[in-house]
Amino acid sequence: MDVFYSALEQVFRPDVLLIILGSSIYGIVIGAIPGLTATMGTALLVPLTFFMDPVPAIGAIVSATTMAIFAGDIPGALLRIPGTPASAAYTDEAYKMRQKGLVELALGTNVICSMIGGLVGVLVLVLAAPQIAEFSLMFSSYEYFWLAVLGLSCAIMVSRGSAIKSALSLTIGLMLSMIGIDVVMGIKRFTFGDTELVGGISIIPTLIGMFAITEILRKIGELRELPPVPPVRVSRMMSGVGSAIWKYKGGVARSSILGTMIGALPGAGADIAAWVAYAVSKKFSKTPEKYGEGHIEGIISASSANNAALSGAYVPTLVFGIPGDTITAILIGVLLMKGITPGPMVFVMDAGLVNAIFMVFVLANVIMVPIGIGAVLMSRHVLGIPQAILFPIILLFCVIGAYAANNTLFDVWVMLVVGLVAYVLEENDFPLAPMILALILGPLIEENFMKSMIKADGHLIEFFSRPVSGTLGVVTLTIWALMIFMHLRHAKRKQAASLPT
């Protein structure tokens, strides 16, 4: 009970509540503006979290991302342009509802289902995380090594497009993580004689470069003015929502649990959860023919799933220190900067912090309803911000953010180079999620790999000698075999298709 009160004390402080409120409004704006993603919003928040204590820093990220994922639904329903990729799965459905004069019902359902999904995800997090953490206290370097490799393998598997490109993206992240002092003998590696690189590549400019500069480069070339926003009667937003959700309560429960599970899978985030939940919901629906015509059932399922995924991603993050998606990868970077290494020991040593994180999640999901309704009311103004003004200001913010953490212009160079390279890679279908996951997990993998190699004196069979490590190892190798098999089959099919008939 003491732990609970200590968590309560850490969260319900005026400064923390103010930060959560401010971040929520920031998240709503980021999510509602097409082109600005939740990941980009998180990357831009990182320089500010540098100046905060751990609880408000986590609170800022959790509340901003929770709001951003919901807010992505607003332009989707009003303009048929998803605010974030997580809303893309049901944008057409929501827009069709607008054409039927039911836009308020669509948006009201979005906000309530987002809250329910988010809270189900938190419930799973609260119930499962401490249990898994207790179990994983007996893990040795072998288990941690396999767990991290399994996480990265999942990230490759769920990435869209070529597995080879995903794997190469991952190797770039691992290589970047090796810059600086090595974990075995403490010698300098890949620093090119530059003292700025001795401490490793700075995480803040790397994140901003990867997720914000790439986005600015992509959008600034073809600036577009958004179409006018139709009037929305906020008073009608809650009418009929309760009965619609009650009618499809099974779908809400299924999608929330499915979303949480997908979120917990490293590399798979809210967008994949929404697509899968939408497809599953259509498959199990009594009226699948209505999908695509402005049917509320698909919206209910998918918008529950994407917010649930956000909470689900925190299960592996908090328990093992393995990020469930790009947002939690950034969060781990923030925690590491604050001297906190996520993992089972946090549950033992700092239970107050863990409970505070749970509380922040509940709070963020609950305040999403009034803030979300307010955001719909303000949507005309938010969506009216010209992109021609917005992007140059965001760029300036990126530059100051990259500089501010260490007060060095070298970090602005890092952001520039990472941003340009990441832009070229992404334009050529190299996914960035494996890269950022590998950058964060690199030190963990190398440290546990080297510890295990030294303990085992190079006998690789030792990696499979313990029951849990053996199981994890076999699962990982099976995933690799599966990916190679799928790649070869895809190549064979492609070759057969290109042959003249």
Place this chain on the structure above:
Amino acid sequence: MKINDALFGIVFVLVASAILITVQSFPTLPDQPYGPATFPTIIATIMILGGIALCVSGYRERAHQPLIRLAAVMKTRDGLVRMACVPVFMILYILLSKPVGFPIVVPVLLAGFLVITTRKLLKSVIIAAVTTALLWLFFVDFLMVSLPLGILTKVIY
């Protein structure tokens, strides 16, 4: 901007080869052949294998994949200029902010960028000035970040 996979493959093979050469000089643990070179060697090997696979697929697809194809937006003058402004903005900030000072460089750079994106001079100048002032207040006065004053240091102190 699309680049043929084979070109990416070559870059990956070259980078990985450079890593393999570099790690040759790293020491190993006493009595064990492992050390700081072990992990980079494994990753560089994966990189080489992936790079070779990309070279092969790029070569096979050469009929459909030209070496470099610019994105449609890069073929328009306005689009290209706006994109180029992003790195130029950052490079100018890096080079000028320390000697000249944040309060002078940033409004000029931001106004210049805004003129290019909005084509409205007065509006751009006003937005640039207000944004700089707000960011200065937020970062310097609130977060205590020391943004460079440049030539203004002598004037103020």
